[in-house]
Amino acid sequence: xxxxxxxxxxxxxxxxxxxxxxxxxxxxxxxxxxxxxxxxxxxxxxxxxxxxxxxxxxxxxxxxxxxxxxxxxxxxxxxxxxxxxxxxxxxxxxxxxxxxxxxxxxxxxxxxxxxxxxxxxxxxxxxxxxxxxxxxxxxxxxxxxxxxxxxxxxxxxxxxxxxxxxxxxxxxxxxxxxxxxxxxxxxxxxxxxxxxxxxxxxxxxxxxxxxxxxxxxxxxxxxxxxxxxxxxxxxxxxxxxxxxxxxxxxxxxxxxxxxxxxxxxxxxxxxxxxxxxxxxxxxxxxxxxxxxxxxxxxxxxxxxxxxxxxxxxxxxxxxxxxxxxxxxxxxxxxxxxxxxxxxxxxxxxxxxxxxxxxxxxxxxxxxxxxxxxxxxxxxxxxxxxxxxxxxxxxxxxxxxxxxxxxxxxxxxxxxxxxxx
Amino acid sequence: xxxxxxxxxxxxxxxxxxxxxxxxxxxxxxxxxxxxxxxxxxxxxxxxxxxxxxxxxxxxxxxxxxxxxxxxxxxxxxxxxxxxxxxxxxxxxxxxxxxxxxxxxxxxxxxxxxxxxxxxxxxxxxxxxxxxxxxxxxxxxxxxxxxxxxxxxxxxxxxxxxxxxx
Numbered sequence: 001x002x003x004x005x006x007x008x009x010x011x012x013x014x015x016x017x018x019x020x021x022x023x024x025x026x027x028x029x030x031x032x033x034x035x036x037x038x039x040x041x042x043x044x045x046x047x048x049x050x051x052x053x054x055x056x057x058x059x060x061x062x063x064x065x066x067x068x069x070x071x072x073x074x075x076x077x078x079x080x081x082x083x084x085x086x087x088x089x090x091x092x093x094x095x096x097x098x099x100x101x102x103x104x105x106x107x108x109x110x111x112x113x114x115x116x117x118x119x120x121x122x123x124x125x126x127x128x129x130x131x132x133x134x135x136x137x138x139x140x141x142x143x144x145x146x147x148x149x150x151x152x153x154x155x156x157x158x159x160x161x162x163x164x165x166x167x168x169x170x171x172x173x174x175x176x177x178x179x180x181x182x183x184x185x186x187x188x189x190x191x192x193x194x195x196x197x198x199x200x201x202x203x204x205x206x207x208x209x210x211x212x213x214x215x216x217x218x219x220x221x222x223x224x225x226x227x228x229x230x231x232x233x234x235x236x237x238x239x240x241x242x243x244x245x246x247x248x249x250x251x252x253x254x255x256x257x258x259x260x261x262x263x264x265x266x267x268x269x270x271x272x273x274x275x276x277x278x279x280x281x282x283x284x285x286x287x288x289x290x291x292x293x294x295x296x297x298x299x300x301x302x303x304x305x306x307x308x309x310x311x312x313x314x315x316x317x318x319x320x321x322x323x324x325x326x327x328x329x330x331x332x333x334x335x336x337x338x339x340x341x342x343x344x345x346x347x348x349x350x351x352x353x354x355x356x357x358x359x360x361x362x363x364x365x366x367x368x369x370x371x372x373x374x375x376x377x378x379x380x381x382x383x384x385x386x387x388x389x390x391x392x393x394x395x396x397x398x399x400x401x402x403x404x405x406x407x408x409x410x411x412x413x414x415x416x417x418x419x420x
Numbered sequence: 421x422x423x424x425x426x427x428x429x430x431x432x433x434x435x436x437x438x439x440x441x442x443x444x445x446x447x448x449x450x451x452x453x454x455x456x457x458x459x460x461x462x463x464x465x466x467x468x469x470x471x472x473x474x475x476x477x478x479x480x481x482x483x484x485x486x487x488x489x490x491x492x493x494x495x496x497x498x499x500x501x502x503x504x505x506x507x508x509x510x511x512x513x514x515x516x517x518x519x520x521x522x523x524x525x526x527x528x529x530x531x532x533x534x535x536x537x538x539x540x541x542x543x544x545x546x547x548x549x550x551x552x553x554x555x556x557x558x559x560x561x562x563x564x565x566x567x568x569x570x571x572x573x574x575x576x577x578x579x580x581x582x583x584x585x586x
Contacts, residue, residue, distance in 0.1 A: 024565045040446070041489050045576055049583060067447060074447040123487045123511055137511050139489035141518035141575045148579055153565070187434060188481040192510050221481065223510055276434055364443045382485060384438040391442075391461040 002251035004159040005226050006194035009134045009248060013117045021158040021257075031111060032146045033061045033120035035102050039081035041140035042121065046085075046147055054089045055150040061106055062086050064097035068358040071366035089147075100331030100357035103127040103215065103299035108333055110241030114229055115248045119143075119152060124299050124381065129214035129226040130207060132233060132248055134194075136223050157223050158257040159194040164201025166265040171419035173309070174209035175301055175379065175399035177267050178216045181260075183280025191221035193257070196250060198228055201264045207236045208305035215300045216381050219277040269415055271377070272397040275385045283402065283414045291396075292374040294319070294407035295388075297328030297355075298362040301379035301400050304334055310404035311343040312420050319351040320410030326368040328355045352407070364388045370395075377406045424522065424541040426474040426501050428533050433479035435462070437512070440483070440491040454490060455497040470498040475539045477528070478505040483512025492519050502541055504528070504548065517566050520574030524548070526559045543567070 001018050003011065011019045013027040034042065054060065062082070070076035079097070086094045099105045103124055106112055114132035119125060121143050128135035138152070146152055168177065182189075195217050202210070210227050217225030227233075229247040237245070269283040296302070296310055307329065319325045327347050329335040335357060338344050347354050353368075355361075361368035362380040370376055370389030375396070378388065383395035398406070401415035408418065445457045459466040476495070482505035483491060492515040495503070502522040516523040522543055533539075538551040546561040561567070572578040 024563060037488070041493065048576055049579055051583065072447060074449055077449060078447055121487055123485065125487075137487040139487050139492070139511055139515035139518065141489060142514060145518075145575050145579065148583075187484055188507055191481065191507055221484065221509060363446075365446075382436075382438070384436050384485065386442055386461050387438050 002253040002255070004194065004250045004254040004256065005196055005248050006134060006157055006159055006224055007254070008250070009115060009117055010154055010156055019156045021156050023156045025154055025156065026151050027117060027154050029059070029119055029146050029150055029152055030116040031059050031061060031118045032143065033063070033102055033106055033118065033122070033125060034143060035063055035121060036066045036078055036082060037121035037140055037143070038062065038085055039078035042143050043081055043085045045140060045144045049144070049148055051148060054147045057090045058092050059150070060091050060147070061093045061095070061111055062091050063095035063099060063102045063105060065101045066359045066363060067365050068097045068356065068360070098332060100329070100333070101299045101302065101359055104303065104330035104334065107131060107211070108240065108331060110237070110243065113237065113241060113243060113245040115246050119146060123218050124215050126218045126222065126225045127211050127215040127299060129217070129224055130210035131237070132227060132229040134224050134226060137218065155192065157192050157194040159196050159254070160190060161256040161259045162195055162197050163199040163259065163261045164197060165199050165261070165263050166201055167204040168264045168267060171401050171416035172267055172269055173399035173401055174205060174212040176270050177262065177264060178213045179270050179272050179277070179280060179397060180267055181262070182216065182220045182278050183270070183272065185220050187219060187276055187278045188221050190217065193222050194224040194226065195222045196226055196228070201262070202227060203230055203232065204264070206305055207232065208303040211303065212300055219381060269399065269402050271402065271412065272383055274383050274394040274396070277381065277383060277397060283412070286396065286412045287414055289412045290375065291377050291406060291411055292323055293368065293370060293376040294323060294325040294403050295361050295368060295376055295378040295380065296400050296403045297326070297330065298359065298380040299330060300381040302328055302330030302334065302357070304337060306379065306400035307334065307338050307343050309401045311346045313401060313404040313415065313418055314350045314352070314408065315346050317350055317408050319407045322410045323407065325352040325407040326355060326361055327352050328361060328367070329357050331357050361388060377403050377412055379403045422542065422544045424475070424501050424543065426539055427472055428475050428477045428535055428537040428539050429469060429473035430533055430535045431462070431476060431478040434481050434484055435478055437483060437485035437488050437491040441488055441494055446488065446490065451493060451497060455494040458494045458498060467498060470500065473535065474499050474501050476500055476503045477533050478503065480506040482508050484509040487511045489515045489519070492516055492521065496521060517569055518575040520570055520577070522570055524559055526557055528557070543570070
């Protein structure tokens with residue numbers, strides 16, 4: 001039998017002799033990530049089992065990031081429930097609320113490594129596919145199942161092969177590629193599928209860029225978004241972990257349900273218009289549309305590469321006086337590096353507001369909620385109705401470069417025209 | 421569980437988890453309070469309608485978006501017995517099965533159902549009957565593995581039984 005990466009990793013984590021798409025298996029989980037969901041349904045449901053322990057406190061990564069610091073009494077209570085549970089069940093990797101957003105902090109600390117099977121109580125858990133592992137989001141009951149047994153049921157997915165060639169142009173980012181892909185395939189185009197990223201184009205993509213792509217595969221409905229490994233990944237991992245791992249590559253004649261070719265040099269800046277991530281438009285179609293807020297941050301685009309390109313565009317310039325710009329680094333580590341590089345100073349001097357690391361604005365939770373009929377250009381991942389605030393507000397998803405260029409113009413702008 | 425009867429409530433394509441449970445309600449600690457906001461941006465009267473309508477029939481990619489299981493739990497609280505859709509987002513599908521709510525994927529045409537139609541679902545034989553418009557659909561039944569979870573009333577009950585046995 002020849003296997004795709006998804007088939008290989010799921011098989012190696014199960015007792016099945018062979019696997020095939022559509023087959024149901026039970027797999028052993030290497031690591032589970034939980035955030036505030038723990039204080040939502042998870043802790044209540046787990047207590048119903050009457051167990052005094054969890055299956056393996058060393059395989060649980062717990063972090064608070066969605067409502068940090070608590071913007072309301074109910075959020076504060078939720079955090080308390082989370083902390084109490086983590087203490088009661090002796091979680092070893094308790095990250096608290098000062099580290100940043102789960103999908104950035106977990107890889108930074110070397111918890112996502114090739115060949116692993118990782119699940120998390122968040123749909124954007126697909127992000128770790130950038131590190132050549134299988135990772136996907138699950139709901140509260142699934143988390144309870146893993147806490148109790150370390151096992152989870154999976155359907156073996158069909159895989160799509162996505163061949164990337166060449167290199168993105170100046171002012172064009174990985175976000176433009178993934179928005180283009182989602183726009184082409186639609187938000188149901190990859191339902192249940194494992195997306196496997198291949199090709200020479202990978203080598204030219206930074207790890208930050210790969211994370212952006214894996215992060216948003218779920219917006220096309222995908223279960224996994226996994227990259228083939230390369231030297232760049234190994235170098236990155238060598239600074240983050242000493243734990244040994246084995247790189248996973250698909251077999252030569254592995255079967256793919258579909259194959260897509262993307263020449264990265266042909267990608268141009270795009271946005272996803274309200275209110276679905278597949279509502280694709282070229283920047284030329286929306287250029288000049290007045291905005292009220294520009295947001296740069298989130299697990300999709302709050303990394304060093306994102307902050308650097310925004311700072312290059314914003315240096316010495318002012319955010320348009322009719323709008324506000326909010327910048328949320330994806331982690332505290334990134335915040336510190338951005339401070340050291342002088343990026344935070346550039347942002348503050350340009351009139352942007354820099355917040356602590358949190359999911360706040362992206363989920364309409366706090367630190368930048370939209371009012372009635374307001375329009376926001378945002379580097380986040382979802383532009384659903386009411387996602388960032390009032391149901392009449394509108395979100396245009398775009399790359400950090402486009403967000404920065406638009407913040408200066410006070411309207412949606414083409415980053416290629418201002419890119420230094 | 422094998423036979424489910426109820427009245428249809430129709431929804432379109434890409435109904436997402438933010439539609440079902442708006443983010444601003446997610447920190448509410450009382451699930452019944454949260455359920456009062458179900459689909460509030462789509463249909464402000466939805467909660468009232470669930471007094472009579474208890475089978476959701478939706479379009480493609482139902483439940484797309486977040487992993488928030490509250491988006492299944494609110495339907496459970498409101499007495500929704502089953503969800504039929506042209507297709508489901510994967511986490512949402514898992515969450516339905518794990519919570520013991522049947523999720524049935526069929527390709528239906530917009531003329532097949534109206535809100536209020538009386539629906540009868542035979543889970544074991546894979547038949548959906550629209551009793552108002554007097555016709556039936558066949559669907560491929562869920563694999564035995566998933567039907568077992570449904571029959572036990574969801575994963576939590578399944579685990580409770582499992583741990584009691586040991």
